[in-house]
Amino acid sequence: MRSSESDRTAAVSPGVRRMVSGLVFVLLTWGAAGGAGADGHARLKLQYERNTVEVVRRVGPSVVAVHMRAPGQRVDADRDGSRMVGGSGFVVDEDGRIITNFHVVAHALEDPSDPGLDLAQGATLTVSYLGTPEQEHPVRVLGANPDFDLALLELVSPEASPAPGPIRLSDSDRVQVGQKAIAIGNPFGLHSTVTVGIISAVERERPGLIGIEIPYIQTDAAINPGNSGGPLLDSAGEVIGINNAILSPGGTFAGIGLAVPANLLRGALPELRAGGLSGFAAAAAQLPQRPRLGLEVGLRVADYPPALREELGFPTRGVVVTGVSEGGPADQAGIRGPAQAVVIDGRPFPVGMDIITAIEGKQVARAMDVQRVVLEHDEGDVVTLRVWRDGAEREVEVTLSVVLPAD
Numbered sequence: 001m002r003s004s005e006s007d008r009t010a011a012v013s014p015g016v017r018r019m020v021s022g023l024v025f026v027l028l029t030w031g032a033a034g035g036a037g038a039d040g041h042a043r044l045k046l047q048y049e050r051n052t053v054e055v056v057r058r059v060g061p062s063v064v065a066v067h068m069r070a071p072g073q074r075v076d077a078d079r080d081g082s083r084m085v086g087g088s089g090f091v092v093d094e095d096g097r098i099i100t101n102f103h104v105v106a107h108a109l110e111d112p113s114d115p116g117l118d119l120a121q122g123a124t125l126t127v128s129y130l131g132t133p134e135q136e137h138p139v140r141v142l143g144a145n146p147d148f149d150l151a152l153l154e155l156v157s158p159e160a161s162p163a164p165g166p167i168r169l170s171d172s173d174r175v176q177v178g179q180k181a182i183a184i185g186n187p188f189g190l191h192s193t194v195t196v197g198i199i200s201a202v203e204r205e206r207p208g209l210i211g212i213e214i215p216y217i218q219t220d221a222a223i224n225p226g227n228s229g230g231p232l233l234d235s236a237g238e239v240i241g242i243n244n245a246i247l248s249p250g251g252t253f254a255g256i257g258l259a260v261p262a263n264l265l266r267g268a269l270p271e272l273r274a275g276g277l278s279g280f281a282a283a284a285a286q287l288p289q290r291p292r293l294g295l296e297v298g299l300r301v302a303d304y305p306p307a308l309r310e311e312l313g314f315p316t317r318g319v320v321v322t323g324v325s326e327g328g329p330a331d332q333a334g335i336r337g338p339a340q341a342v343v344i345d346g347r348p349f350p351v352g353m354d355i356i357t358a359i360e361g362k363q364v365a366r367a368m369d370v371q372r373v374v375l376e377h378d379e380g381d382v383v384t385l386r387v388w389r390d391g392a393e394r395e396v397e398v399t400l401s402v403v404l405p406a407d
Contacts, residue, residue: 055182055237056194061130061164062091063230065186066100066153068108070123088185088230089127089153090239091166092269098127098153099265100229101244102144103209105151109141115276117141127153129162133191137161143272147279147368148264149209149244151229152272167231170238172261175202175217183221183243183257185230197221199240204258205300205366208244212280213366216258217241223257232259239265280371291379291400294328295321295335297356297367304349308342313391317365318357322350333398336389357393358386374400 066087087104091097106112108123119125119140126136138156145151155161176199183195201218208214219232223243232241241259248254271278297319301309304320324330324337339352356364359373360383377383377400385396 051180051235052182052194052196055233055235056184059090059167059231059233059237060184060192060194061162062167063184063192064089064091064098064127064129065133065189065191066098066104066229067126067128067136068105068123070108070120086186086189086226087228088226088243090184090229090231091164092152092169092265093166093273096155096158096161096163097142097273098139098155099242100151100153101149101209101242102146102151103149104229105141105144105153112144112146113277113282115282117144117276125153127155128191129164130192132162143275144277144282145268145272145279146210146277146282147208147212148214148260148268150242150260150265150268150272152269167233168238169262169266170234170236170240172217172240172263175199175234175240175261177201180235181219181221181240182233182235183219183223183227183230184233185223185227185243187222187224187226189226193227195222200256206258208260212368212371214260214264215366216244217261219257219259220255221257222253224253227257238262280368280375291374291377291381291402292328293330293370293374293383293398293400294325295330295337296323297370298322299350300366301355302365305344308344308349312351315355315357315388315393317363318355318388319364319367319370320350321354321356329398329401333385333396335385335387335396335398355388356385357388360384 066089087100089098089100092099105125108119108125110118110120124138125140126138128136137160139153140156141151142154143152179199181197181199185193187193197220199217200220203215204218205213205215217232217240221232223246227243230243231239232243234240239262241261242265243257243259245258246253247256247258268278299320299322301314301316301318301320304314321335321337324335336354338350341348341350356370358364359370362369362373364370373383379401381400382397383400385398386393387396
């Protein structure tokens with residue numbers, strides 16, 4: 001006959017019972033302490049999660065999927081042979097206009113370099129919103145800035161579309177490495193996908209869509225094809241960047257995503273709203289005979305190894321003159337290019353040249369700072385450069401003129 005539970009307990013010696021009782025006490029005490037720690041961890045975890053949920057709830061409806069179809073056979077073509085490209089965007093003003101990447105919509109345009117930004121024959125451009133992803137609303141490209149890979153879309157029939165409010169732009173100059181980053185977009189056609197990570201780096205200088213250096217924000221929040229044009233948000237739900245590119249040999253996310261800083265968008269918005277192409281490259285493309293300085297600035301002071309900068313006594317910031325057009329404006333003004341190069345870890349660094357630290361009284365940190373000022377002037381205008389050479393700075397006046405390419 002099987003003994004009852006009470007019988008088995010009674011059969012245990014008092015010494016064993018005391019030991020077991022003590023063990024139970026220890027286990028329960030440890031469990032209580034572990035539970036308190038777990039609850040504390042859970043509270044922290046929930047606080048982090050609640051923030052993400054609140055941000056997505058509040059601004060998610062203002063993020064859209066961008067759909068582009070254009071004639072042309074392709075692997076991912078529709079049955080009619082049209083080319084399908086997916087991207088993302090977000091509402092940026094009270095009129096319901098939408099920001100996305102220029103490369104998301106460029107293939108739908110008749111001629112991406114045409115200021116008219118008209119759709120190609122047979123091409124369509126639409127957006128869909130959270131909650132009604134199956135409903136596509138036609139849009140047109142109002143303005144574009146290829147320099148920063150930005151495009152501003154305008155609804156063809158705003159009265160027939162949802163009217164979510166705009167997402168506020170943050171001051172991207174205040175972004176700090178390690179802070180939270182939330183990406184919302186349309187990767188691989190999966191509408192309103194949310195990923196979370198941190199800011200991995202700031203001012204990650206890399207050539208953008210057309211080769212102009214962009215001081216990207218780097219994040220480890222997962223970004224994949226289709227995220228382009230969507231917002232990168234901070235914990236306040238404000239846009240700190242526009243998701244733009246990934247660095248991956250396989251074409252999918254490998255931990256490095258790049259976003260165009262929100263302050264570049266803020267500066268570009270007035271021209272985007274005015275319509276047509278804007279930016280440095282657009283101006284140069286539309287007016288190929290624009291006046292120039294007649295020099296190349298291919299490196300920043302910051303690109304040099306710190307030890308070499310210190311040894312050469314370089315200024316704290318500026319752009320390095322890596323080439324001077326013979327007989328051009330800079331050459332006539334006495335601007336000097338490299339005399340030789342120092343090779344460090346297999347990479348050559350020019351030395352013995354001038355460094356431009358300011359133009360027209362404005363400090364220079366990258367090539368675009370020089371380009372912006374030059375494109376604001378006409379042939380015959382005189383611009384003043386502040387130039388560092390051999391440990392001393394001086395001001396040099398350069399008369400802009402058209403520099404024709406050599407035959």
